[in-house]
Amino acid sequence: MVGGAFLGAPVSEILKLVIEEAKKVKDFKPLSQDLASTMERLVPIFKEIDSMQQRCNGELIVLIKTLERAEKMVSNSRAKLHMEHCYVCKDIIISTAQRIEYNEHPFWLEKYCACHDFDGTPKCCSCERLEPKETNYVIIGDGRWICLECNESSIRDTYECQPLHFEIREFFKGLNMEIEKQFPLVLVEKQALNTAEEEDKIGHHHEVSTRGCCFSEEVIITSVSRIPKMQSNNMLIEEIETVRPVGESKIISVMILYGLPRLVTGSILAHEMMHAWLRINGYRDLEPDVEEGLCQVVAHMWLESQTYASTNGAAASSSASSSSHMRVNTTNEPMFEEKLVEFCKKHIEKDDSPLYGLGFNRVHEMVTNSSLHQTLRGFPSRKLKTERQVQILESNRRTFSNFKGS
Known part of the structure; x- marks a missing residue:
């Protein structure tokens, strides 16, 4: 019966049951009485422990729910926060719904840092594409640049x-x-x-x-x-x-x-x-x-x-x-x-x-x-x-x- 009471019960309650069962013993000796008295003094302590455990469990639940909400917010923000690589310099460029930090060619759809429009990056005089990093455009005699693809049939x-x-x-x-x-x-x-x-x-x-x-x-x-x-x-x-x-x-x-x-x-x-x-x-x-x-x-x-x-x-x-x-x-x-x-x-x-x-x-x-x-x-x-x-x-x-x- 005591074993059945253990399941799902706080420690302090279990301790009370043990003390009550001990007092029913007919040949209850003084030593056992002292032990029971000591156990009774421990009951408030175990109650505090049980209370702390319940509070910890509540805080743990709050923490878990907070993490779940944070994960959902991060998941939803992925649609609003894009991380792209610049077509020219290959660096990461970031754009949000509030700010646009890159330009995009209307036909070729190549994204690049806005600064490359005026920092001297060579632009093909035929197809208008900017010169990517580690690619060498061809310079024509009158100062124009042409990309390798356009140069094939120039x-x-x-x-x-x-x-x-x-x-x-x-x-x-x-x-x-x-x-x-x-x-x-x-x-x-x-x-x-x-x-x-x-x-x-x-x-x-x-x-x-x-x-x-x-x-x-x-x-x-x-x-x-x-x-x-x-x-x-x-x-x-x-x-x-x-x-x-x-x-x-x-x-x-x-x-x-x-x-x-x-x-x-x-x-x-x-x-x-x-x-x-x-x-x-x-x-x-x-x-x-x-x-x-x-x-x-x-x-x-x-x-x-x-x-x-x-x-x-x-x-x-x-x-x-x-x-x-x-x-x-x-x-x-x-x-x-x-x-x-x-x-x-x-x-x-x-x-x-x-x-x-x-x-x-x-x-x-x-x-x-x-x-x-x-x-x-x-x-x-x-x-x-x-x-x-x-x-x-x-x-x-x-x-x-x-x-x-x-």
Whole structure:
């Protein structure tokens, strides 16, 4: 019975039971009485021990619950506290919901310390990626940097660019916009391109960084139109009118920034050759954003054609264009070129500049709703207008000649 009372009972209570059972013994001797008395004095002490144990158990429970809550808080905070490694320096960068301590490229999604945007870290002039630690970008003669992937297909001189030039002429021909006139295509350094653009009388409103330009000239001639005009004193006078020549503007040259990869060079060249096509075909009075928008749309269309081109064809073309420099392919070039095409397209689509970005959006919507040719027919061509003017002038000359003969 006593054994049953032991289970789950405090020590002081067990001690009381032992004392009560001891007192029931008939031959309870004095020694046993002294022992019982001593045990009774121990009862308060054991009660205090029991009380302390209960308090300790309560504090232990509180501690366990506190640890559980702390673990839950840490688990929940993992979604708010991110530990990333910088793409450039490889150090740990931390961002919370309250603070952003790193930047991220909108296309490549590479996270890096914000300080690398202005601490002199080399940035690729083609794909805009920063140079990672223990990676050596290539420096071009005019001070620009280019990453190893872009350098694989970079075009470094005018001779190298000729196959691409012919390819884009074929692209225009496929659009039923053949450019029959031949004109020089030259690759130049950055400073030479900027200087040439400043001296250009026409210009194409490049805003941030000039990477290409189309130079053309237009000659103004003075023609005497013998249109009879009778004054009040019955005297005839001859009026002199200034008219533009029938035919196209003369394209002096197209300049492209050298050292860029084939895909970037091709998109710039398609853009500038559209400027040439517009000049040749009499579209001289377009609004600046419309002209730049048309050129950006054509560049985007050429990039789309590269998206669907076979990987082997693109690689072969890149290999042919870079063979003269004997550059060794050390990267997975076809895979990178697919990404570079998308980067160039997104760069055009996401541009928010007033001329290039808004111009592209404006023209792209027109082309999407109809076609490029129908869109072009909606804009005036001065070439057609001039031809009609000359026909009228010729008719007037014949009329006046008959008038004089009579």
